[in-house]
Amino acid sequence: MIYIFLAFLVLIMIKKKNQLLSAKRNLILFLILSCIGLSMGFIYELNPNMPTIAQTLINYMK
Amino acid sequence: MNKELSLRQISYIYVFISLSSIVRQIPSALAAEAGRSAYISPLWSIVAIVPLTFIVVGLIKLFPGLNLYEIMLQVFGTLLTKIMILAYLLWFILLLATKINIYTQTLQFTLMPQTRNNFFLITLIFLVAHVLQRGLKTVFRFSEFTLGIILFAFIIIFICSINKIREDYLLPVSTFYLVDTARAAVNVVAVGGNIIIALFFSDKLGISTTKMQRGRLWISVGIFLFLTFFTTLSTIGINGASLTAILPFPFYNTVKGISFFDIFERFEVVVTLISMLSDFIAICILFIIIIRCFEWLFNLKEKGLLYGPLIIIVFYLTYYISSTQFEFEFLYRNVIIYLNIVFQYFIPMLIVLFSLFQINKIKKQY
DSSP: OHHHHHHHHHHHHHHTHHHHHHSHHHHHHHHHHHHHHHHHHHHHHHOTTSOOHHHHHHHHHO | OOOOOOHHHHHHHHHHHHHHHHHHTHHHHHHHHHGGGGGGHHHHTHHHHHHHHHHHHHHHHHSTTOOHHHHHHHHHOHHHHHHHHHHHHHHHHHHHHHHHHHHHHHHHHHTOTTSOHHHHHHHHHHHHHHHHHHOHHHHHHHHHHHHHHHHHHHHHHHHHHGGGOOHHHHOOOOGGGHHHHHHHTHHHHHHHGGGGHHHHSGGGSOSOOOHHHHHHHHHHHHHHHHHHHHHHHHHHHHHOHHHHHHOSSHHHHHHHTOOBTTTBOOTHHHHHHHHHHHHHHHHHHHHHHHHHHHHHHHTOSOOGGGHHHHHHHHHHHHHHHOSSHHHHHHHIIIIIHHHHHIIIIIHHHHHHHHHHHTHHHHHHHO
16 A cells, blocks of 8 residues: 555656645645655554554553 | 635534534443433533534634634734644544544444455545545535435434333433533533534635624534434433443444334434445545645645645554544543544633733724
8 A cells, every 4th residue: 555655646746746846845845744654654564463542542541 | 805605504514524423422422421311411512512602603703704723823923823723733633534443434334344444445535535626615515415314314213213212211310410411511512512613714704794694603503412412312212321332333223223104214324324424524624624724834825735645644544543443432532522622612712812802903903
């Protein structure tokens, strides 16, 4: 799934190149959000069975 | 100023996005906390929801043509406003991820138990992307057209459920449990607070709104309370409080046993459909609000760029949040409800308090 998303982002970058480059903040925000999304994806792909936020809270609050 | 939306459409969308929580979370949460007297809790919630509606209506009247961000700028100044909008943004992203989570779980639980989460998520992404491409109006128009039919279906369900309700499941109501019913009302209050979405779109309403238009918000609050009360009453009256408290989708089970003069049966599919539609529209609205928050926070002109990265973040956040219904219920009852109270009630109250200090200055401007 992560590769599909990666390709999807590259496609957006190519398609909306002018809009992205028209203002610096557009490009920076797009890149930061893409990096956050992709790193979340890579972490999940590496360890799909990691405890969820809810699980962690349940353990912590018990 | 271009009048893109009307308060009537916003009122409809408020009821529409609340429907899934009314049928799915509220009955079981109320039954778990207040037992057989739980159907009284929606009445307690009036104490919080009515003042909030006053606040929302008052802010729309006091700041004509401005949205929540612009109102905050006037009241708090730039820095505090940006911090609050960032907080709203994070809250909405969390809400969106939990909404998608429960959407896929409900589909698995009711209609397609063998299908993997991935399938629902990807289908949902495509559907939401398709709808959002058509613009804001499509989402609001959809709820405008379908809400009437849905309310009609609810009335039929309530009428048909009357002869199935067991009196001993509902009565007697002891004063001893009244405190519990008041405490449980927080579950209703957290959903009823969705009325603040009106402030996120209030700049689309045009410069002036009439008393009658603002009255629509009150009608929608009335419909919300009516639906919450009767859904809880029929669910507990048919299933009993102890069963309602442990069922993942108690209203679904309630409707399973109902038939319409032995002509129509299996209404539960309709309930699932209503719940799905409500979740879908809520997801679309949350996406739109999140993008608006980004626009306000970073003064963006191009908003379409962010949908792509945002979809990826929300997709994976859905997996990070919870993986089972039990985990979701825990997160909802212990975290989401209290966050909702802060963002839906506490911050609008702060805005009103601060604007009271500057009332003369504000009135001079408009």
